Amino acid sequence: MDVPSLQVKSSKHTYPIIVRPGCRTSLYDYLVQYLDGASRYFLITDDQVASLYLEEIESSFPNSEKIKSYILPSGEQSKSMNQYEKAITAALEFKLDRKSVIIAVGGGVVGDLGGFVASTYMRGIRYVQVPTTLLAHDSSVGGKVGINHPLGKNMIGSFHPPSLVLYDPECLLSLPPKEWRSGFAEVIKHGFIADREFLKWLTEEISSFDQVDMALLTEMLIRSIKVKAKIVQEDEQESGIRAFLNFGHTLGHAIEGEMGYGKLTHGEAVAIGMKFALRLSERYFQTKLDYEPYLSVMEKLGYELDIPHNLNVEQLIHRMKLDKKSYNQVINFVLLEQIGKATLVEIKEEILIDELTGKVG
Amino acid sequence: MDVPSLQVKSSKHTYPIIVRPGCRTSLYDYLVQYLDGASRYFLITDDQVASLYLEEIESSFPNSEKIKSYILPSGEQSKSMNQYEKAITAALEFKLDRKSVIIAVGGGVVGDLGGFVASTYMRGIRYVQVPTTLLAHDSSVGGKVGINHPLGKNMIGSFHPPSLVLYDPECLLSLPPKEWRSGFAEVIKHGFIADREFLKWLTEEISSFDQVDMALLTEMLIRSIKVKAKIVQEDEQESGIRAFLNFGHTLGHAIEGEMGYGKLTHGEAVAIGMKFALRLSERYFQTKLDYEPYLSVMEKLGYELDIPHNLNVEQLIHRMKLDKKSYNQVINFVLLEQIGKATLVEIKEEILIDELTGKVG
Numbered sequence: 001m002d003v004p005s006l007q008v009k010s011s012k013h014t015y016p017i018i019v020r021p022g023c024r025t026s027l028y029d030y031l032v033q034y035l036d037g038a039s040r041y042f043l044i045t046d047d048q049v050a051s052l053y054l055e056e057i058e059s060s061f062p063n064s065e066k067i068k069s070y071i072l073p074s075g076e077q078s079k080s081m082n083q084y085e086k087a088i089t090a091a092l093e094f095k096l097d098r099k100s101v102i103i104a105v106g107g108g109v110v111g112d113l114g115g116f117v118a119s120t121y122m123r124g125i126r127y128v129q130v131p132t133t134l135l136a137h138d139s140s141v142g143g144k145v146g147i148n149h150p151l152g153k154n155m156i157g158s159f160h161p162p163s164l165v166l167y168d169p170e171c172l173l174s175l176p177p178k179e180w181r182s183g184f185a186e187v188i189k190h191g192f193i194a195d196r197e198f199l200k201w202l203t204e205e206i207s208s209f210d211q212v213d214m215a216l217l218t219e220m221l222i223r224s225i226k227v228k229a230k231i232v233q234e235d236e237q238e239s240g241i242r243a244f245l246n247f248g249h250t251l252g253h254a255i256e257g258e259m260g261y262g263k264l265t266h267g268e269a270v271a272i273g274m275k276f277a278l279r280l281s282e283r284y285f286q287t288k289l290d291y292e293p294y295l296s297v298m299e300k301l302g303y304e305l306d307i308p309h310n311l312n313v314e315q316l317i318h319r320m321k322l323d324k325k326s327y328n329q330v331i332n333f334v335l336l337e338q339i340g341k342a343t344l345v346e347i348k349e350e351i352l353i354d355e356l357t358g359k360v361g
Numbered sequence: 362m363d364v365p366s367l368q369v370k371s372s373k374h375t376y377p378i379i380v381r382p383g384c385r386t387s388l389y390d391y392l393v394q395y396l397d398g399a400s401r402y403f404l405i406t407d408d409q410v411a412s413l414y415l416e417e418i419e420s421s422f423p424n425s426e427k428i429k430s431y432i433l434p435s436g437e438q439s440k441s442m443n444q445y446e447k448a449i450t451a452a453l454e455f456k457l458d459r460k461s462v463i464i465a466v467g468g469g470v471v472g473d474l475g476g477f478v479a480s481t482y483m484r485g486i487r488y489v490q491v492p493t494t495l496l497a498h499d500s501s502v503g504g505k506v507g508i509n510h511p512l513g514k515n516m517i518g519s520f521h522p523p524s525l526v527l528y529d530p531e532c533l534l535s536l537p538p539k540e541w542r543s544g545f546a547e548v549i550k551h552g553f554i555a556d557r558e559f560l561k562w563l564t565e566e567i568s569s570f571d572q573v574d575m576a577l578l579t580e581m582l583i584r585s586i587k588v589k590a591k592i593v594q595e596d597e598q599e600s601g602i603r604a605f606l607n608f609g610h611t612l613g614h615a616i617e618g619e620m621g622y623g624k625l626t627h628g629e630a631v632a633i634g635m636k637f638a639l640r641l642s643e644r645y646f647q648t649k650l651d652y653e654p655y656l657s658v659m660e661k662l663g664y665e666l667d668i669p670h671n672l673n674v675e676q677l678i679h680r681m682k683l684d685k686k687s688y689n690q691v692i693n694f695v696l697l698e699q700i701g702k703a704t705l706v707e708i709k710e711e712i713l714i715d716e717l718t719g720k721v722g
């Protein structure tokens with residue numbers, strides 16, 4: 001059958017990533033090819049994805065007794081303790097055992113929750129990521145899984161690499177523009193932190209999210225995933241360079257949290273955080289980064305890059321101190337020394353207050 | 362300071378185990394010696410342990426702002442999703458970060474829950490096991506952590522090795538006889554599955570739980586932990602021989618579940634399961650194991666080794682199928698080929714029904 005688009009080495013095993021238009025309709029064949037002796041499959045998805053793709057996927061299974069689908073309400077709210085517990089209960093009722101496999105079909109919400117269920121079900125079983133959003137090209141690779149807590153996003157979770165990532169770019173055609181923007185922010189981020197050439201290519205090739213060419217889209221996904229895969233291979237547990245993937249996320253998460261999860265998409269918040277981090281980078285390194293051309297492409301694509309006016313500076317700072325990169329109440333930021341070269345630095349609270357004030361209420 | 366009693370190699374790091382009478386009163390000094398740069402400590406314990414030892418332990422800390430104690434209700438019921446969530450919330454409120462350390466002071470309940478909190482807090486932070494029960498000489502080593510689900514014990518959890526195990530055998534002096542029995546079952550189990558000499562030594566030296574000599578107790582703990590440590594080092598993730606540690610547990614867990622967690626202690630249920638597994642071993646391997654002398658010592662120590670009469674055979678079998686060693690509804694049992702030599706075998710349902718019937722309701 002297919003040769004994987006790439007392979008990712010994790011501390012536990014090496015897993016293939018397959019990016020291939022149309023692969024959803026023969027999902028079962030891929031499972032058989034890439035996973036040994038799965039006793040049962042528990043497919044987790046959300047209601048929107050289910051209405052679009054579940055029938056096609058389920059009908060690729062020859063034996064419907066071996067698969068059970070579990071449908072979450074769509075949206076960030078489902079990455080909760082409550083939904084986590086319910087999914088575990090359903091998995092136990094379906095009698096998943098240690099040789100069973102969870103299949104997460106959906107965006108980052110389904111992938112993060114489904115992966116967390118897999119990582120803690122009977123102390124960890126295998127799972128497959130089947131990303132259906134653009135953002136999930138990022139979230140499905142690297143093994144970070146988890147759920148939110150009212151006191152902070154992704155505060156509960158673990159590292160549990162998938163056993164296979166199966167990505168059908170055709171699924172992206174049903175995404176609304178807001179979701180394209182959400183995912184494309186992470187694509188751009190991969191350019192900013194590690195691959196200037198890719199960033200240039202992107203801003204030349206992608207000027208709209210309508211009628212994206214399937215071959216171009218596939219190429220973009222593979223190149224972007226490559227950046228992510230290279231970083232997580234080098235530093236799976238985020239003791240060093242993996243933190244670079246949080247470029248734009250420190251403020252982005254704080255904004256998401258302050259506005260209430262789900263008001264802005266993840267990527268829309270990250271885009272605001274990237275602009276902020278670019279400006280902070282210039283100040284910190286006393287340099288010019290010439291990032292304006294990239295930002296203007298982003299604006300053309302519909303991104304709103306300024307911090308929403310109704311937010312409170314102190315609250316944002318409070319949230320940033322809770323960020324997982326912060327220790328002892330000190331805020332760490334991913335900044336760029338150059339376009340394509342990230343680094344992690346400690347930023348004084350006064351500087352953040354200064355940079356945020358005026359931009360925020 | 363102290364030389365560790367032993368070291369355990371895990372896939373993530375090697376951790377020291379220190380078994381030393383009186384060590385609780387200088388707990389902080391050990392943390393400083395063995396853990397690098399801990400930003401804060403979050404101590405999890407239960408109300409009974411707190412009333413006995415918390416003051417002594419807390420007063421070993423020079424700076425009370427760096428430590429926060431969190432007290433669970435004592436008992437198996439605390440190994441629940443609800444208590445897990447509450448503990449995570451308290452940890453977030455105390456602003457634990459990725460360099461913080463959780464200290465689990467108590468029996469297996471506190472250790473399993475505290476370890477699971479550590480394994481999933483911000484995708485995993487360090488923790489220290491400070492066992493205070495005899496049973497916890499077993500549960501504190503090997504990195505299995507987790508909580509219960511109404512549909513099964515320990516169904517939710519992960520593998521997360523502690524960074525240090527600090528064991529003060531003096532704490533055992535306040536244990537009621539029931540808890541001695543609970544833990545001693547695992548000590549005996551270690552003999553049964555891997556160390557016939559140790560089993561003999563045990564049954565010669567320990568004839569009562571009153572006035573146990575501290576040196577003898579320390580020796581017993583170290584020898585028993587050694588069996589456990591050797592097995593988990595060879596097979597951390599339970600893909601093979603680690604399953605041997607479940608000797609007596611397949612039926613034991615089912616009995617615990619059927620009676621409602623907490624009616625029998627874990628070890629009391631395991632003791633019943635061991636007798637059952639010994640008999641099943643003789644039948645399966647067509648051999649005599651001459652285990653009667655060991656069982657009679659156990660009876661002298663107060664163990665009730667027969668299956669409680671009010672239990673239902675079908676329900677027990679249903680529970681055993683949910684056991685984590687079972688795949689595809691097939692029940693696997695740890696049996697002994699000889700005393701000191703365990704193996705995992707598939708047991709037909711008819712044989713189980715036959716063995717259970719007559720012994721149960």
Ligand SMILES: NC(=O)c1ccc[n+]([C@@H]2O[C@H](COP(=O)([O-])OP(=O)(O)OC[C@H]3O[C@@H](n4cnc5c(N)ncnc54)[C@H](O)[C@@H]3O)[C@@H](O)[C@H]2O)c1
Binds near residue numbers: 108
């Ligand atoms: N684990 C990681 O490394 C990582 C990295 C980045 C982000 N994340 C997480 O990912 C989440 C966001 O992911 P997301 O943006 O994919 O959100 P999502 O999963 O909520 O999907 C966005 C929306 O699109 C819908 N949808 C999904 N596929 C569709 C399709 N093909 N056509 C039409 N609609 C579709 C969903 O139902 C949902 O309403 C956040 O929780 C974030 O924390 C995780």
Ligand SMILES: NC(=O)c1ccc[n+]([C@@H]2O[C@H](COP(=O)([O-])OP(=O)(O)OC[C@H]3O[C@@H](n4cnc5c(N)ncnc54)[C@H](O)[C@@H]3O)[C@@H](O)[C@H]2O)c1
Binds near residue numbers: 497
């Ligand atoms: N993680 C593992 O590998 C593993 C292995 C075996 C068992 N376990 C788990 O361990 C749990 C049982 O552990 P346990 O038997 O220690 O139960 P426990 O933690 O409930 O302790 C038993 C009772 O003794 C009290 N207690 C604790 N220390 C005391 C002391 N020094 N003096 C007086 N009273 C004290 C406790 O408050 C509790 O009421 C079960 O949940 C079981 O699943 C885990």
